[in-house]
Amino acid sequence: MSELPAFLAEHPTLWVAIASLFGLLVGSFLNVVINRLPVMMEREWKRECRALLAEEDNEQQAAKDEPFNLIHPRSRCPSCGAPISAWQNIPVISWLWLRGRCGKCRTPISWQYPSVELAGAVLAGLAAWQFGPTAWGLAVIVFSWTLLATAVIDLKTQLLPDVFTLPLLWLGLLLPIVLSEHHVTLQDAVLGAAFGYLALWSVYWLFRLLTGKEGMGFGDFKLLAALGAWLGWQMLPLVILFSALAGSVIGIAMILALRHDRRIPIPYGPYLAIAGLIALYFGEPIMTVYLGGMA
Structure with a gap:
């Protein structure tokens, strides 16, 4: 073999x-x-x-x-x-x-x-x-396909099924143990999962306390936790930033071009999926350039 x-x-x-x-x-x-x-x-x-x-x-x-x-x-x-x-x-x-x-x-x-x-x-x-x-290459393929299915389902139904988000989370936590070529350590994966979940969980409750409305669903918390497990906690700021940028650009375009009613909620899962793939392929170069500019 x-x-x-x-x-x-x-x-x-x-x-x-x-x-x-x-x-x-x-x-x-x-x-x-x-x-x-x-x-x-x-x-x-x-x-x-x-x-x-x-x-x-x-x-x-x-x-x-x-x-x-x-x-x-x-x-x-x-x-x-x-x-x-x-x-x-x-x-x-x-x-x-x-x-x-x-x-x-x-x-x-x-x-x-x-x-x-x-x-x-x-x-x-x-x-x-x-x-x-490589084994990591095959894992990334599965990761990408899962994000694709998750994003389209959320876009159509505003649902992020646990049958996708939870296995993706657990697989992200297991990969550092079973794959020596994986660049994310187990500690970084665990912290990424925890911080990813808590980040959106905190935003959800803050928004709910201020407005009395629910700004996002619990599936978004689980999806960001899965991305944190796969990419490590260091990539979470990039994922959140890119998802917010993608959501803003696409949301404004839908309102202007497609006359989308701004009162109708727009699912956040597709933007997290896009941001996760960007961070996977370009996160390290972006962080290197950013940190180099800060030095």
Whole structure:
């Protein structure tokens, strides 16, 4: 097995191409997760509420519900219900071939599908190019894909599922133990997780005490804690700064260009994800330049 990473290291272009191609396929699966996981969560909440309220026997209601998970039912057009065949599921190519429309009813297919697929490929290719065929490179690919799915779900539903944020947090804490090539120490990862959570937790309660409103959700705390675990506590100021800048720029653009109602809350998760990726790839050079300018 050690010969394969060595071979790929000698042929970096091949490794980047393989990672990018696999990223396309994973991006297609991420679209399924993005569309179905919030529905699965909502159904689970309803089952729990029915059980608590004892409105009807939970087993009887469960029997009535159509199975709905990441595998069932088969993918189909949300407009006409036509099943999506295998050739219509080829990442990006099928969307282009169908000209962005359902093959049966010609209803437009969301740009989300090719965008997430391409993003999955770009993120995987970037990690493969930057870190090579290493364990840390593979970890960064998983990290990037998780941030991608988390950001899109939050953008669509204003939910940051624990099924993403908590495993990402724990994996970030475990990597310094199992990966010798990881540049973040266990102490820095633990402090990053703690400070990341407490930073937004403090802002949340301060804002709530001053205004009586909730400015963000607890999922944002967990996501920043996960970023702190992966990047170390030293990168948290950059992540917070870049997320605030991204939120300001994109938020103002949405208000001006798309006439977005400023009273409608804008999810913070996508900006944290963008800032986390920027800090991952450019954080150390930025900190070096900043600290050099301070000297």
